[in-house]
Amino acid sequence: PDDSATILSALASQDDTAVATLLESLPVEHRIKLWQDLPRDRKLDVLVEMRSDPREILIDATAETDWVALFSDIEAEDLLELMDSLPNRIVHLAYAELDAQQQRFFRAATQFDDDEVGHWLTHDLLVLPLNAKVRDGLRLIRRNVPRHCDTIFLVNRSGQFSAAVRLTQIFGSPEHVPLVELIEDNMTVLKGNDESTNASLQVQRSGYAALPVVDDSNKLLGRLDITSASELINEFYERQVMATAGMDEDEDLFSPVAKSARNRALWLGINLLTAFLASWFIGLFEATLQQVVALAVLMPVVASMGGIAGSQTLTLIVRGLALGQVSPANRKALMIKELKVGGVNGVIWAVVIGVVAYFWFTDALLGMVICLAILFNIVAAALAGVLVPVMLDKFKIDPALSGSVILTTVTDIVGFVAFLGLGTLFLL
């Protein structure tokens, strides 16, 4: 109890994200204990900052009767963040706690998918009619300026977005000046169904604290502020990192063993199929392996050099696709360059490995066989490293997730068949 009192007083000075990060790092029983001891008025804010999987543990541990109190200050944005983790009836409970305006915001946001900007809008806006003057702007600013809001949006009578004026322009100008004389040139306007990661990058580099978001008929829906944008981008990157191991970004450090095992089993199963496929190809050369056991000894070298070379190309292309830098216009040039790089590294390492194999097994033909197999596999890896992610992207499959497993299958099979095939030709 003493211990937990110390922790709680230390947490009092930490922001919500820091508390969320700490909760995620605790084993389940400790996490639930600390959560129960957390001051009630912080619980909702902390929950919103957590990743889904660790959060669901706490949601399951919260009694049905406690939700009403937790939802006393809930806003549409909080509910949007939490709704996928909450049971349906709790979502309804929370929705009922929203005031009429927040309910409208919530309904508007759920019209958009969660990879669209419209889902992540902020509705705290400074808005004035197109004919407003500096005087009106100053009055508005003196009342209340929302977080990360550095412009006033001007709308026409139908609520369509027309232009934006920086707050700092307004302070410096005489009261009678019309705001339209102070508007920003070239401010990017986002659409509600813009893809959220790209839109977020535009916010990050705009130099504004937020960009306006409109619907198809140019009606102002809200704004995407730089905090939401940064969170969306961080999530995008985290998804990429986790995808390389077939996991998603919500994976909990301490999820229950059964759940965690289930999450990972699919990836292991897919990998098993590809491994058996590779084995089946090796099996075609059983007779060769029986006679030249050195081939079995050196198989991993051929497969792994191809795998590494291929994953280097793959990683570069996947990043290029994510940044919008790989397109039909430069695909051919990219392919040629990667083939050249593969050729250079292929020749170098093929010779090195051939020489080592020769001295190890004192067999010049074996050295030549592995030399050719490595060269062939590294060049094939470069080809696959470009083609696999480009094809996946074309079919709208995330290359960060599926790219490496497909690529490794290709390099394993090409490597084994080239090595054992050449071995059958030259060594029997």
Add this chain to the structure above:
Amino acid sequence: PDDSATILSALASQDDTAVATLLESLPVEHRIKLWQDLPRDRKLDVLVEMRSDPREILIDATAETDWVALFSDIEAEDLLELMDSLPNRIVHLAYAELDAQQQRFFRAATQFDDDEVGHWLTHDLLVLPLNAKVRDGLRLIRRNVPRHCDTIFLVNRSGQFSAAVRLTQIFGSPEHVPLVELIEDNMTVLKGNDESTNASLQVQRSGYAALPVVDDSNKLLGRLDITSASELINEFYERQVMATAGMDEDEDLFSPVAKSARNRALWLGINLLTAFLASWFIGLFEATLQQVVALAVLMPVVASMGGIAGSQTLTLIVRGLALGQVSPANRKALMIKELKVGGVNGVIWAVVIGVVAYFWFTDALLGMVICLAILFNIVAAALAGVLVPVMLDKFKIDPALSGSVILTTVTDIVGFVAFLGLGTLFLL
């Protein structure tokens, strides 16, 4: 020429980052051509936004005599971003173009490493003495407010940071009110030698457009704004993604073949050593392989299941380390949980694979041998998946870079030795 004129006019409406991204996506000759056609007053800003490797191509293509014109508006921040890409004498040239104040900023920043906040400061500040009033604040704001600046910093007579006041607080208050009555509680103050990624995360979640940065004696050095913070975090993530394939985040889509081959050769070489090590272990069982060729056929299955299971644990732990969620306090609990997950998946897949092998080779003993080897390797992979990154982190080696190659070496060797060793015991 028509074509390039069209591109150039399209670029006129794009921001500097978009132009930088486009330049990076072009093959070298096209990149240099477009760069030469770019309006001179945009060149420096675009260059600053590019990644180092693709940028260096353009730097090399710029005539020595052109630099003076390019540097006519250069500021300390630009030079700090570019200096690692520029030859020393060009850095001196640029430094000479800075005014006295910018030179001072530049020297101050280079006192800090580029993984410290002090290196990435913005020096455009709103600063007032501690006894200033709202009237003084308003006068300051009306003159000029820098980008992403939502607070005025108050300093004492020795230039030490005391507190911050939100600009929006100032508009709403009568002119005679002392600013100290409006100060923000709990604003985080960064130190110049704070680690830059962590500090940037603090800026992102602070709700402010920038946080103040001080030196050891609390003297105000500058501020870290949310644009710089977001760029630093994006770079951190990109580094992690690229590190999984042994590359760095500056790798150019179209770097010259020789350079690209050299960049990747080291990683291939390290991988080759580990592959030969695995082969050497296989070589210990040559006699067994000669008699039971099915072992050679199934080897990739054992190795790859261990590799995948291990990399799942590794990826989770590496993220936990980066977020500060893995510590001596929860390491043991984490290890136990991962061993349990490994145990569950190990048993499931060991049985599946054992049954498949039994039917494939109609050999019950072989089925049992691979079943045990898989179980053993998946559990060892869980152990290594926790221990390897934790140890690397302790020795200050980046686990995102070196973790996977070490882990795969462990799972390969454990898998081969377990499988072939058990095969030797039971199948000969």
